[in-house]
Amino acid sequence: MRGALPLTEAFAGKHRGVPPTARPALRFTWLDALIIALVVGTGVYIGYRINDVLNYHWRWSRVAEYIVRWDERRGVWVPNLLLQGFFMTLRLAVWGIFWAALLGLVMGIFRTSRLLLPRLGAFIYVGLVRNTPPLVFIFIFYFFISGQIVPLLGLDRLAATASPTVSAIITALCGEPKLLVNFATGLMCLALFEGAYVTEIVRAGIQSIERGQWEAGRSLGLSPLRLLRLVILPQAFRRILPPLAGQFVSLIKTSSIVSLISIQELTFSAGEAAVTTGGVFEVWLIAAGMYLAICYPCSVFFDHLERRLNPLGGN
Amino acid sequence: MSTFRRVVLLALGLAVMVSVAARAQDARQQLSSSSVIEEIKRNGVLRVGISTFVPWSMRDKKGDLIGFEIDVANQVAKDMGVKAEFVPTAWDGIIPALLAGKFDVIISGMSITPQRNLTVNFTVPYAHSGQQMTANKKLAGGFKSLEDFNDPKVTITCRRGTSTCVAAKKIFPKATFREFDDEAQCLQEVLNGNAHAVVTSAPKPRMWTLDHPDTLFMPTDENLTKSDEAFAVRKGDPDAINFFDNWILFNTSNGWLDERHDYWFKGNAWKDQVSSN
Numbered sequence: 001m002r003g004a005l006p007l008t009e010a011f012a013g014k015h016r017g018v019p020p021t022a023r024p025a026l027r028f029t030w031l032d033a034l035i036i037a038l039v040v041g042t043g044v045y046i047g048y049r050i051n052d053v054l055n056y057h058w059r060w061s062r063v064a065e066y067i068v069r070w071d072e073r074r075g076v077w078v079p080n081l082l083l084q085g086f087f088m089t090l091r092l093a094v095w096g097i098f099w100a101a102l103l104g105l106v107m108g109i110f111r112t113s114r115l116l117l118p119r120l121g122a123f124i125y126v127g128l129v130r131n132t133p134p135l136v137f138i139f140i141f142y143f144f145i146s147g148q149i150v151p152l153l154g155l156d157r158l159a160a161t162a163s164p165t166v167s168a169i170i171t172a173l174c175g176e177p178k179l180l181v182n183f184a185t186g187l188m189c190l191a192l193f194e195g196a197y198v199t200e201i202v203r204a205g206i207q208s209i210e211r212g213q214w215e216a217g218r219s220l221g222l223s224p225l226r227l228l229r230l231v232i233l234p235q236a237f238r239r240i241l242p243p244l245a246g247q248f249v250s251l252i253k254t255s256s257i258v259s260l261i262s263i264q265e266l267t268f269s270a271g272e273a274a275v276t277t278g279g280v281f282e283v284w285l286i287a288a289g290m291y292l293a294i295c296y297p298c299s300v301f302f303d304h305l306e307r308r309l310n311p312l313g314g315n
Numbered sequence: 316m317s318t319f320r321r322v323v324l325l326a327l328g329l330a331v332m333v334s335v336a337a338r339a340q341d342a343r344q345q346l347s348s349s350s351v352i353e354e355i356k357r358n359g360v361l362r363v364g365i366s367t368f369v370p371w372s373m374r375d376k377k378g379d380l381i382g383f384e385i386d387v388a389n390q391v392a393k394d395m396g397v398k399a400e401f402v403p404t405a406w407d408g409i410i411p412a413l414l415a416g417k418f419d420v421i422i423s424g425m426s427i428t429p430q431r432n433l434t435v436n437f438t439v440p441y442a443h444s445g446q447q448m449t450a451n452k453k454l455a456g457g458f459k460s461l462e463d464f465n466d467p468k469v470t471i472t473c474r475r476g477t478s479t480c481v482a483a484k485k486i487f488p489k490a491t492f493r494e495f496d497d498e499a500q501c502l503q504e505v506l507n508g509n510a511h512a513v514v515t516s517a518p519k520p521r522m523w524t525l526d527h528p529d530t531l532f533m534p535t536d537e538n539l540t541k542s543d544e545a546f547a548v549r550k551g552d553p554d555a556i557n558f559f560d561n562w563i564l565f566n567t568s569n570g571w572l573d574e575r576h577d578y579w580f581k582g583n584a585w586k587d588q589v590s591s592n
Contacts, residue, residue, distance in 0.1 A: 055506040065376050081378045143415045262404040276373040280499040
């Protein structure tokens with residue numbers, strides 16, 4: 001425990017380079033043992049009770065085939081329904097984070113703009129999206145708006161006329177070309193929806209920067225854009241990283257609601273597999289595990305980033 | 316009336332008649348060329364909206380779609396000389412998705428109801444099914460007749476947004492209903508003893524009863540209600556209705572639809588293709 005060190009010693013530079021909030025050394029005490037025992041005990045008890053309360057035949061084997069299957073014709077393992085859904089969710093997550101961050105950044109800057117038009121535009125966007133339930137927003141967007149936007153982008157033509165190489169690239173990045181329009185719609189919904197929350201985080205970050213920083217930048221003769229890029233945004237980014245990380249993890253989980261507009265991602269595939277096999281609990285437990293497998297590394301990555309950007313433990 | 320006037324009137328009359336006739340032909344041509352049938356032929360693809368529902372349409376072990384519906388849609392496409400493309404859709408949004416043009420036709424065991432018919436057009440039925448009920452032995456084993464289920468203390472589950480739910484509520488108006496998004500959850504509530512019975516399309520309740528003989532029983536072997544399933548298309552397209560109607564008529568008369576229906580609904584030959592039990 002660092003607290004046990006004499007203060008003078010700590011200040012004498014013996015521990016130079018160790019920031020004041022660095023993690024204390026791990027020490028296992030009887031309290032830890034008790035807590036772990038309690039947690040394990042509760043888990044075992046719940047597992048035991050499930051069999052009592054739940055009239056259910058657990059058969060993992062019938063579900064396993066829906067993760068990967070053996071393709072006899074080609075002699076290889078190929079991903080089946082659940083794993084395909086997992087990849088689709090992964091693609092939605094990566095692209096969703098990218099577009100939501102971009103949209104959020106632009107709109108966030110607009111929100112703090114001194115000009116009325118951008119400020120009003122961003123205000124309306126955030127107001128509309130944040131104050132409608134996600135489900136209603138997605139239904140309205142899918143049935144009324146995406147039908148007008150997607151044909152304009154020419155995605156269906158692209159998917160239909162793509163050469164084998166282009167088609168392979170599309171498949172890797174966005175899934176089957178046949179489902180490209182479907183994917184784009186789901187992605188737009190997700191990015192627009194989450195972008196509104198990112199906008200507010202960015203706005204708060206920019207506004208949290210002290211006035212002195214703005215004034216200093218201006219007195220150096222920086223143009224408004226360079227002032228943002230060189231002075232304000234780097235500092236704001238460091239501050240908004242924790243809420244941003246939370247928002248991105250929430251984006252990944254929210255991506256499950258696009259299953260309602262029939263985007264073939266993990267939740268949709270899991271629903272189909274559950275209905276077909278009758279192995280409801282097995283399928284949903286696997287799906288939960290897969291979401292965890294995406295979200296947890298994401299959280300760890302942001303934790304790591306946060307510690308690298310704030311070596312002194314925040315400001 | 317002078318001759319001149321007569322000639323002018325005659326000419327005018329002729330002109331009006333010709334233009335009306337031309338416009339009528341125009342309208343006819345426009346109507347038939349804007350029919351979804353023409354669009355399907357142009358694109359070479361019949362886009363079919365489906366929702367997973369055993370044994371109408373489901374996924375086999377390879378992740379491919381199989382089922383009664385899939386056979387029907389593939390055959391329609393084959394007879395049109397095009398390929399069938401299936402758009403798996405959440406049941407709740409299947410009618411809005413049809414209206415928004417996400418696919419050309421719904422072939423998904425949709426029962427004809429007057430309410431639905433106000434928003435979409437139905438063909439003649441291509442399948443006739445009914446609803447069955449299976450109940451929890453411990454909770455409802457002592458019930459003497461179906462009338463015993465019509466009680467506020469009795470909980471019945473059904474799949475949300477289906478005509479089954481509507482029909483079941485008419486038969487048991489006093490019972491408490493709990494609606495779930497898919498059948499598996501409806502069944503699980505009954506197996507767990509949280510609900511007395513589940514009502515859904517035949518033949519699932521019978522299949523479930525055979526799977527769980529210790530827990531479930533069928534209060535009656537008869538179907539509770541009858542329903543007729545049809546294709547649904549967007550309104551204002553008489554050509555599409557005519558084509559699909561006659562396709563169904565043709566394949567009913569030659570026995571193909573019956574044969575396929577029996578294969579999926581009465582037989583077990585397909586059971587190995589899915590890993591369900």
